[in-house]
Amino acid sequence: MLRRKFFRDIIKNKSQFITIFAMVFLGVFIYSGINSYMAGMQYVADRYYDENNFQDIWIIGTNFTKNDLNNIKNINNVRDAERKLSVIGSINNIKDSTIQINFIESNNISKFYVKNGIGFNRDIDGVWIDSYLANNNNLNVGDVITVKYGNETFDKKIVGLIIVPDHVYDPKSEAEIFPTHTDYGFIYLSDKQFPYKAEYMQYNSVMVDVENISATDETKVNIENKTSNWIAVTDRGDDVSSQTYKAEMEEGTTYVVVFSGIFLFIAILSVITTMNRFVKKQRTELGILKSLGFKNKKIMKLYLSYGFWISLFASILGLITGPMVIGKVFSNMVIKYFAIPELYTIITAETYFVSGIVVVVIALVTYLSCRKELKEKVVDVLREKSPKENKSNINFNNKIFKKIKFSTKWNIRDAIRGKARILMGIIGTTGCCALIICAFGMLNTINDYVNWQFNELYNFKYKMTLNRQYSEDNYNNIVSKYGNNTSQTLNVEIKNSESKEINNITVDNSNGLLKYTNINRKYIELNDDGVYITSKLAERLNLNVGDNINWHILGDETWYNSKIIGINRNPQNQNFSMTKKYLESLEINYRADSIYTNYDMSNIKELEGVDIIQNKDFIKNGTENMISTVKSMIIMIIVAAIILGAVIIYNLGILSFTEKSYQFATLKVLGFSTNKIRSIFIEQNFWVTLIAIILGGPLGYYITYVVFKMALSEDYDMIAKVDNISYLYGILGTLIVSYIVNNILSRKIKTVNMVESLKANE
Amino acid sequence: MDKIIELFNVTKLYNIGEKEYKALDNVSLEINKGDFVVILGPSGAGKSTLLNLIGGMDSVSEGTIFIDGTNITNYNEEALTKFRAENIGFIFQFYNIFSNLTVLENVELVNDVVRNPINAKEAIKSVGLENHINKFPTQLSGGEQQRVSIARAISKNSKILLCDEPTGALDSKTGIEILKLLKYQCSNENNTVIIVTHNTLYTDIADSVIKVKNGKIENIIKNDKPKNIDEVNW
Numbered sequence: 001m002l003r004r005k006f007f008r009d010i011i012k013n014k015s016q017f018i019t020i021f022a023m024v025f026l027g028v029f030i031y032s033g034i035n036s037y038m039a040g041m042q043y044v045a046d047r048y049y050d051e052n053n054f055q056d057i058w059i060i061g062t063n064f065t066k067n068d069l070n071n072i073k074n075i076n077n078v079r080d081a082e083r084k085l086s087v088i089g090s091i092n093n094i095k096d097s098t099i100q101i102n103f104i105e106s107n108n109i110s111k112f113y114v115k116n117g118i119g120f121n122r123d124i125d126g127v128w129i130d131s132y133l134a135n136n137n138n139l140n141v142g143d144v145i146t147v148k149y150g151n152e153t154f155d156k157k158i159v160g161l162i163i164v165p166d167h168v169y170d171p172k173s174e175a176e177i178f179p180t181h182t183d184y185g186f187i188y189l190s191d192k193q194f195p196y197k198a199e200y201m202q203y204n205s206v207m208v209d210v211e212n213i214s215a216t217d218e219t220k221v222n223i224e225n226k227t228s229n230w231i232a233v234t235d236r237g238d239d240v241s242s243q244t245y246k247a248e249m250e251e252g253t254t255y256v257v258v259f260s261g262i263f264l265f266i267a268i269l270s271v272i273t274t275m276n277r278f279v280k281k282q283r284t285e286l287g288i289l290k291s292l293g294f295k296n297k298k299i300m301k302l303y304l305s306y307g308f309w310i311s312l313f314a315s316i317l318g319l320i321t322g323p324m325v326i327g328k329v330f331s332n333m334v335i336k337y338f339a340i341p342e343l344y345t346i347i348t349a350e351t352y353f354v355s356g357i358v359v360v361v362i363a364l365v366t367y368l369s370c371r372k373e374l375k376e377k378v379v380d381v382l383r384e385k386s387p388k389e390n391k392s393n394i395n396f397n398n399k400i401f402k403k404i405k406f407s408t409k410w411n412i413r414d415a416i417r418g419k420a421r422i423l424m425g426i427i428g429t430t431g432c433c434a435l436i437i438c439a440f441g442m443l444n445t446i447n448d449y450v451n452w453q454f455n456e457l458y459n460f461k462y463k464m465t466l467n468r469q470y471s472e473d474n475y476n477n478i479v480s481k482y483g484n485n486t487s488q489t490l491n492v493e494i495k496n497s498e499s500k501e502i503n504n505i506t507v508d509n510s511n512g513l514l515k516y517t518n519i520n521r522k523y524i525e526l527n528d529d530g531v532y533i534t535s536k537l538a539e540r541l542n543l544n545v546g547d548n549i550n551w552h553i554l555g556d557e558t559w560y561n562s563k564i565i566g567i568n569r570n571p572q573n574q575n576f577s578m579t580k581k582y583l584e585s586l587e588i589n590y591r592a593d594s595i596y597t598n599y600d601m602s603n604i605k606e607l608e609g610v611d612i613i614q615n616k617d618f619i620k621n622g623t624e625n626m627i628s629t630v631k632s633m634i635i636m637i638i639v640a641a642i643i644l645g646a647v648i649i650y651n652l653g654i655l656s657f658t659e660k661s662y663q664f665a666t667l668k669v670l671g672f673s674t675n676k677i678r679s680i681f682i683e684q685n686f687w688v689t690l691i692a693i694i695l696g697g698p699l700g701y702y703i704t705y706v707v708f709k710m711a712l713s714e715d716y717d718m719i720a721k722v723d724n725i726s727y728l729y730g731i732l733g734t735l736i737v738s739y740i741v742n743n744i745l746s747r748k749i750k751t752v753n754m755v756e757s758l759k760a761n762e
Numbered sequence: 763m764d765k766i767i768e769l770f771n772v773t774k775l776y777n778i779g780e781k782e783y784k785a786l787d788n789v790s791l792e793i794n795k796g797d798f799v800v801i802l803g804p805s806g807a808g809k810s811t812l813l814n815l816i817g818g819m820d821s822v823s824e825g826t827i828f829i830d831g832t833n834i835t836n837y838n839e840e841a842l843t844k845f846r847a848e849n850i851g852f853i854f855q856f857y858n859i860f861s862n863l864t865v866l867e868n869v870e871l872v873n874d875v876v877r878n879p880i881n882a883k884e885a886i887k888s889v890g891l892e893n894h895i896n897k898f899p900t901q902l903s904g905g906e907q908q909r910v911s912i913a914r915a916i917s918k919n920s921k922i923l924l925c926d927e928p929t930g931a932l933d934s935k936t937g938i939e940i941l942k943l944l945k946y947q948c949s950n951e952n953n954t955v956i957i958v959t960h961n962t963l964y965t966d967i968a969d970s971v972i973k974v975k976n977g978k979i980e981n982i983i984k985n986d987k988p989k990n991i992d993e994v995n996w
Contacts, residue, residue: 406867406874413862666858669819670918671847671875673840750839754819755810 006305009282016278016658019651020271020307021314024362026647027267028318028355030640031260033326036345038252040331043346045168045245052111054165056216056236057208060554061229064203068227072206075226077219079211082109083203085194088467088611089149091187094137096605098172098612100186101149103194109207110165112188113341117141117160122190126159132339133185134161147187152195162188163339166207169244170339173465173612178337180622231555232491238502245338247713252330254711258703259435259637266431266644268358270651272365273424275307277655279369286373296374300367307366308359315355323347329632407680414684418656422688425652429692430699432645433734437700438707439637440726445708448721449571452521454620457570460485460513460596465612468593474609475592482599485513486592488583494576495550496541502554505531506573509580513596516568516577521719528581530565536717537574538567549576553588560586571718638733645737653685653745665754678746685745689738693731700730765828766921766954767793767816772825774811774977785811787977789825793970795921798948798988799956800964803974809958810926812974816956817850817924818842830921847875851915851953853944855927857907859899865910866895872918885917886910889943905936912943916951923947925957941967942991966994 010017048054059072064083072081085103107120115131118124127147129139139145143158164186172184194201210219220233236242279286282303289299327345335343404412415422464478479486488507493500508514508526518524519535526532533543543549545564552559568577580590601613657664660681667677705720712718774786786808793799801809814820815827818834821842826835834845852858859868869882886895889909899907908928915923925944929937945967948955957964965971966989973980 406871409867410860410863417862662858663860666860668843669817669846669852669858670872670914671843671845671850673843673875676874755814 006302009306010310013278013281013658015654016274016651017306017310019647019654020274020310020362022643022647023267023270023651024311024314024358025318026640026643027260027264028315028358029322030263030318030326031256031354032319032322032347032351033345034252034256034260034322034330035351036323036327036347037330037334037343038249038256039346039348039351040327040344041245041249041252041334044340044343045242045249048113048168048341049165049242052113052165053109053209054236054242055110055207056210056213057220057223058232058234058239059206059208059223059227059230060232060234061204061206061227062202062231063229064206065229068229069206071227072208072223075219075222077211077215077222078208080108080209082106082207084205084207085191085201085203086205087149089147090606092146092148092153093139093143094133094183097183097185099133099147099184100170101147102186102188103191103201104188105191107188109209112160112162112164115161115163117158117162119160120188120190122192124159124190125156125193126189127156127193128160128162128188129158130167130181130185130187130339131161131163132181134158136180136182145187149195154193154195156189156193163341164188166239166241168338168340169241173463173614178622181339232502234502244713245340247715248334248338250713251711254707258707258710259640262431262435262703263640263644264354264358266428266648268361269424270428270648271307271311271362273420274651274655275362275366276369277421277659278306279303279366279373281658283373286370299374300370303370304363304366307362311359311362315359319347319351319355326636329636333633407676407683410680411684411687414656414660415687418659421652421655422684425648425685425688426691426695428648428652429645429689429734429738430695432641432648432737433692433696433730434699434703435641435644436638436733437696437722437726437730438703439634439641440729441700441704441720441722442637442707443631443634444721444723444726445704445718449718450620450623452517452571452719454616454623456517456521456523457515458513458616459515460510461598461616462596462601463612463614463616464595464597464607464610465614466593466595467609467611470609474607478595478607478609482595482597482601483511485510485596487514487594487596488580488590488592489594491554492551492576493554494541496543496547501541503537503575505551505576505578507578507580507583507590509590509592510596513598517570519567519569521569524566524568526577526579527565528579528585530563530578530582532566532568532577533564534574534576534717535567535569536714537576538564540574540714560588562586569717571716574715574717642733642737645734646741649685649689649738649741650745652688653681653741656684657681657745657748661752664749664752668752668754674750677749681746681749682742685738685742689734693734696730696734697727700727764795765792766795766830767791767956768828769816770826770828772815772827773823774808774815774820775823784977786815789977789979791972791979791982793954793956795830795954796948796952797954797969798945798967799954799970799972800968801956801958801972801974802960802962802965803980804960807974808977809960809974811977812972813924813926813956813958816922817852818845847918848877849921851918851920851923853908853911853915853923853925853928855930857899857904857911857931859907859910859914861899864896864898865891865902865913868899868910869913869917872914876918878919880917880919882913882917885913888916889913903936904932905939908932908936908940909943912940912947916947921954923953923955925955927959928957929961930959938991945991963994967991 069081069083072078083105087101089099089101090097091099105122112120112128120128127145134140139158141158141161144155145158146153146155167186169179170186171179191201210216216235220235223233224230286299323345331343331345486509490505490507492505493502516524516526516532531549538544543564545567547564548561549564550559550561583590604613607613664677701720701722704722708718708720769789769791772786772789773784776783776785789812801812803809811820815822818837822835826833829849834842837845863871865886866882869885873879883895886892889912891906891909891913894902894906899910902910923944928944929940932940944955944957947953965983968985969988970985971983
């Protein structure tokens with residue numbers, strides 16, 4: 001019989017139970033969705049790096065001989081080492097392509113993950129191609145591509161479509177942050193397929209696999225000491241590919257903390273209030289059961305089951321569908337940029353735990369509310385609890401209050417008595433407003449970053465990346481035609497009292513085609529008597545203007561001491577900058593590696609001495625394409641925020657409505673028209689919405705700020721920006737949700753049956 | 763005498779599940795202006811249904827109702843709302859006053875719906891609560907709360923006061939005081955007061971007594987010389 005009561009109570013109070021279900025579902029859905037994609041990323045990467053033996057140490061150099069390789073292999077803790085020659089070329093089958101061509105002798109370190117075709121075999125006369133690049137250009141196993149490297153052009157049959165652990169994140173240049181995989185990628189060939197004479201084969205890197213990863217630093221020092229021809233010895237910590245991937249996962253952690261945290265918090269808060277109210281409403285029925293001789297334990301079990309089963313079902317559904325929907329959307333987004341094996345979502349033990357905790361918290365609240373009622377004597381529980389005396393310090397008899405219209409007075413008093421309900425409404429609606437503002441703010445911030453980077457800092461149309469071996473003639477030809485606006489990037493090791501850092505210095509000779517902004521984003525000119533550091537890097541390294549840094553160019557042991565003379569701010573690169581004049585004052589020879597121009601180069605496909613010609617607008621478009629992907633995430637946040645707002649406002653309304661139906665009935669009896677009662681009812685929700693909007697604005701900005709502060713990797717420094725129109729969207733969105741929900745709810749007033757409501761109250 | 767309430771062959775049906783329940787069955791009656799009327803009957807007899815129909819809280823299934831010469835039978839909800847606001851003062855067993863409003867505010871409340879209300883403070887004074895106007899209902903006794911309810915009805919300046927077991931939740935001494943107040947409204951302010959009760963002692967003080975049983979009028983007793991409230995042995 002109690003089971004029947006259970007089901008009938010649920011049907012009778014379906015609105016409340018539907019909102020409980022919706023809130024728990026939404027909270028767990030978002031949490032498990034984001035968490036599952038992040039866990040999937042972590043798991044897939046760990047397994048991929050592990051199974052494909054991702055290299056532990058990178059040795060970059062000029063010409064590693066067989067002897068060098070053997071020396072490295074003999075170093076303590078080195079398990080294996082392989083040489084590689086990486087050069088830049090192109091594939092004629094792909095328009096305007098820039099291809100990293102790799103020649104290898106073996107493939108036991110950073111092994112291929114073969115998506116189609118066969119694995120590496122030194123004796124095969126064929127080419128293994130980046131599967132992303134191949135797919136985007138309709139190339140498949142068996143097709144023949146024409147590879148151009150230097151002056152040589154050769155045809156090769158594709159024998160495998162692959163991805164490689166080294167190329168998880170592989171943009172064309174540091175200017176292009178989101179790889180498009182359309183005109184840039186990699187191919188691998190056996191060293192036997194090297195198109196030139198064998199003596200020209202100069203391996204420029206060695207991949208090292210270590211036994212004990214914790215002894216990597218010591219191994220690096222040993223390599224530096226026992227090997228010649230090296231320029232830089234780095235490890236996974238300096239690897240842009242794996243570090244960017246790691247940063248993406250950290251970004252996911254921010255989303256888990258910020259977004260699902262907000263949703264779960266509001267959901268639990270809302271459910272707690274609703275369950276507490278439900279038990280209080282059931283007070284006399286609880287008393288009847290008690291008077292009939294039901295044991296407290298049995299009554300408790302019944303009431304616990306309301307919150308428990310509803311939240312359990314909602315939790316399980318959220319747990320299953322979150323990864324299927326949100327996890328999938330995020331995974332699809334991530335896999336566009338990161339070349340990893342198929343990405344899937346994983347429900348972690350932590351997700352099960354959090355979902356379980358949600359159920360336990362709701363059951364606990366039900367238990368506590370129920371226990372409070374059960375503690376009372378049967379005779380007391382059978383009676384309705386008389387309303388608490390108003391202990392508010394507000395003087396309701398002052399002149400101002402007396403002049404306020406009835407509906408306002410009524411609502412103020414009601415709000416004071418139902419503080420928890422009102423607070424829950426304000427928090428939930430504030431969350432809705434803030435999340436909408438944040439979603440649009442994210443879009444504003446990214447647009448602002450694109451504008452800052454590509455319109456304010458890049459004052460050129462084309463960037464030419466020079467070949468390492470370019471000749472004086474090549475250089476002179478280019479600058480005479482396109483202008484002498486150049487820069488050089490020095491890979492350096494920086495030492496200060498606290499730490500060592502591998503980074504780079506941009507040596508500027510661009511004559512204003514590269515611009516610099518200070519921390520307030522105002523343009524600055526570089527002076528010739530020291531180095532500049534970007535603000536985010538300065539903060540991380542605890543450096544300031546006036547401090548000195550010691551540095552040396554990788555591959556050269558001469559150390560320099562430079563004074564920091566300024567702090568600049570850059571959204572995309574955190575490094576040091578100096579002028580050519582300052583570099584030369586340190587008696588370092590300047591050799592440009594990039595040339596910038598505003599001449600039209602749209603018809604120039606290649607230039608002697610130039611590896612890559614990049615159109616700024618093309619890079620910008622690539623970044624803007626990424627924004628369209630971000631938009632799908634933003635739409636998801638907005639939809640979730642609207643559902644959250646709607647459910648919270650509906651819940652607030654339904655609680656208020658249920659508790660006041662007898663009051664509305666009395667007003668009806670007194671002759672108040674339905675519209676008048678509706679306006680009283682709506683007024684309270686309107687005030688809640690108004691307060692929520694006032695709080696939601698700054699909170700929306702703050703969440704945007706936190707997201708960009710926490711989620712971005714060390715390289716990025718975007719300034720959180722929320723346009724006025726975004727605030728307007730948030731406000732309008734919240735108002736519309738509030739208006740629609742209130743309208744639906746207030747229609748219920750028409751259905752209040754005076755006779756039944758008043759009788760029920762008796 | 764002027765008739766203020768006239769019911770002709772009124773039937774009220776309720777559907778309970780698939781069954782039809784006749785709460786009132788072909789009821790006809792007349793009530794004169796300024797009368798103190800008691801509707802008497804056991805539980806489930808149809809007393810409250812009768813009161814609700816007269817008060818425009820519910821509509822008839824069959825029959826006609828005239829209030830002060832106006833046929834309200836076919837009024838829609840909006841018209842009934844206006845009718846209640848202008849003509850009827852309700853007094854309930856459990857007071858139905860708003861716990862979040864002060865005494866004064868509970869009474870002033872009707873200013874929003876009535877065109878010519880009686881000053882709220884005067885109405886409160888007339889029920890003897892002038893020293894409690896800024897108190898909240900929880901700070902008042904049951905009798906005092908019922909007085910607030912009466913003050914609210916008085917403030918509406920209604921022709922008819924409908925009282926559903928107005929003393930049902932009160933002790934006898936307080937109940938007598940409430941009855942005196944209602945009687946005063948009837949004799950001094952010319953209000954028509956209709957009380958629904960199952961307390962037979964009320965019959966002695968009423969101008970007329972309508973006995974209801976099983977949804978039908980059992981009989982209507984006219985009392986030419988109603989007793990003074992103090993004369994009744996309560």
